[in-house]
Amino acid sequence: MHKILKIVAALLGVLGIVFLVRIISAGDDAIKSGEKAGLVDPMAYIAYAILALVLAFVLYFVVKNLFTNTAGLKNTLIGVGAFAAVLIISYVFSGGDPRTYDLQEGVATEAQSQMVGAGLTAFYILLAIAAGAMMFSGVKKIISK
Template identity: 40%
Template sequence: MNLHKLTKIAAIVIAVLGILFLGLLMAASEDGAENKWITPLIYLSYIVLAVCIGIVLIYVLKNLFSDKDNLKKTLISVALFAAVMLVSYLLANGGEVKANGEVYSSSTTKLVGAGLNAFYILTVVAIGTMVWSGFTKIKK
């Protein structure tokens, strides 16, 4: 049995279980009996999520380590992203902030600022890449 058939059968089984649990949940009375059907649905979703993440990681790592050029490009991309995150963190301001009756520490505000800075930098890079790509297509 090949992987495609096995995946198809697993997807059908999971779909049938999900529909069964959903039907049982919808048919439950309002007196609190629905809680016994929510738990299996949550566990089913956890299992499906874990299986999907595991399969994706296996194939990504297998394909990544099988091609040296692909591995080099990936490592360069990861290093550039880490550099953007480092620059964002260094540019972020940190200080205590009081909002909604709570006091947020300087490290928390610095991390929030770093996240915003990274978002701005990556947005500018993405827009610049789209403009450059469009410009080179028009130029040809």
Template identity: 50%
Template sequence: MGLHKILKIVAFALAIIGAVFALIIMAGDEETAQNMSGNMLYIAYAVLGIVLLLVLLFVIKGLFAGDIKKTLMTVGAFAAVVIISYVISSGTDLNLQPFNDKGLGITESVSKNVGAGLYTFYILAALAIGSMLYGGAKKMLNK
């Protein structure tokens, strides 16, 4: 039996277990729901851990099975976008005093990291939209 079939069976079993627990929570009284929801959190963490482990496993497997040069170039391009976003983010363009008065403890470093994340999102979104428009225009012009 292949690994793909085993993973499909595991995913199907986890889906059924999740549906059963959801039905128990919805059908039970409030006390049962509160007791089950605490246990469901641990189950959710376990499932998240399994999923992350499997994703990491398949990424590493695919990395060594495929062209490692293309993979490293893609990772490098992503890292370049993140670095550029961090460099252009200032962190000083926001008045942090109202946030710190509420006890949030936001510093210029935190503001710079958030700004870098936003710039990264904007750049990657623009690249994704641009590549979709380019691919669509190319397909229309070749017909």
């Protein structure tokens, strides 16, 4: 399996290099004008293929590890529950902004404004938790010496 993956990775890498050289040799002006736009599509498809392969392997090994390691499953569920709690708390405490914002796609609604506020609040909560954990770890390490 390892040798097959190395061969596939090498082939995708070589294809990526070939398409990159073709794109660079065409020049920016030719691609922007649309006459050589077909050179970019194969490179994008290679990137999509690599992304799909990586996601498939990550999901496979994560699910496999969760079901073979039941203690890890418990810890994972606790972590997912804590993250969901942070998201719910953030959504509850973020109020929608009644002002309208003119965007290119249209006008932002109050619900969209509340979702943005919830995202920012969740970021700040998680940032505070991470900073607190680093400080706690540092203080614990200093005390234990």
